[in-house]
Amino acid sequence: MRDPKWRDEGEEPDYRFTLANERTFLAWIRTALALLAGGVLLHQFATELDPRLVVTLLSTGLGVVAAVLSVVSYTRWRANEIAIRNGRPLPFSWVLPALAAVCLMTSAVLVVLLLVA
Amino acid sequence: MAAYSVPATGDPGLQPERTALAWSRTALALAVNALLSMRAGFVTGQPVLVAVGALLFAASGAAVAIGTVRRRQLVGNRLVITPPRGALVGVAAATMLAAIGGIASIFAEGAA
Numbered sequence: 001m002r003d004p005k006w007r008d009e010g011e012e013p014d015y016r017f018t019l020a021n022e023r024t025f026l027a028w029i030r031t032a033l034a035l036l037a038g039g040v041l042l043h044q045f046a047t048e049l050d051p052r053l054v055v056t057l058l059s060t061g062l063g064v065v066a067a068v069l070s071v072v073s074y075t076r077w078r079a080n081e082i083a084i085r086n087g088r089p090l091p092f093s094w095v096l097p098a099l100a101a102v103c104l105m106t107s108a109v110l111v112v113l114l115l116v117a
Numbered sequence: 118m119a120a121y122s123v124p125a126t127g128d129p130g131l132q133p134e135r136t137a138l139a140w141s142r143t144a145l146a147l148a149v150n151a152l153l154s155m156r157a158g159f160v161t162g163q164p165v166l167v168a169v170g171a172l173l174f175a176a177s178g179a180a181v182a183i184g185t186v187r188r189r190q191l192v193g194n195r196l197v198i199t200p201p202r203g204a205l206v207g208v209a210a211a212t213m214l215a216a217i218g219g220i221a222s223i224f225a226e227g228a229a
Contacts, residue, residue: 012198015198018198019132019135022205025205026139026142026143026208027139029146029209030143030146033150033212036150036219037150037153040154043222044156060220063223064216066212067220069212070212070216077205
């Protein structure tokens with residue numbers, strides 16, 4: 001595997017910043033894995049919860065969000081790394097508000113399901 | 118291109134140590150999902166899910182190995198800053214595989 005081209009752009013960054021970027025990538029990956037585990041656990045263990053279709057949709061949705069996050073975490077790491085190397089501001093991303101919205105919706109649906117049950 | 122390395126400066130933020138630890142935590146998160154996938158596979162009798170679980174255990178082991186390499190690279194007088202080749206792409210791909218396995222487990226159970 002050859003080094004990607006962007007590694008030749010700009011200057012080698014301050015090591016603390018690039019290590020922080022690596023940790024941020026790993027934190028996003030763990031977030032994706034946690035959402036996925038939540039979805040699978042919800043489907044496997046919340047068998048009393050009705051309607052079943054909503055539970056299935058919720059679990060599938062969490063799995064899809066995890067899949068999207070796994071790609072986004074890499075593209076964001078790469079974009080941040082390029083921005084740091086070129087001394088540019090870090091790119092804005094909709095991932096944070098979108099993830100917060102997903103978490104809010106999931107909790108809202110779960111609270112309604114639990115109250116109805 | 119050689120990996121970028123810098124002399125250790127005694128960073129009071131302990132960033133090298135936190136980075137190495139982040140790899141180990143990620144390996145644990147992968148192992149949890151491997152267990153879940155295997156359990157779903159055995160409960161619903163889906164060998165595909167058991168295989169996904171086994172693959173994820175392997176990925177978790179790889180992440181432990183990368184964590185060990187990273188810990189060695191990030192202690193001592195010189196710090197190797199460049200992450201190991203393919204490590205980030207690999208762990209992102211393993212997470213994608215886990216997500217596909219997880220979604221499959223939901224529908225496998227629905228069909229059983």
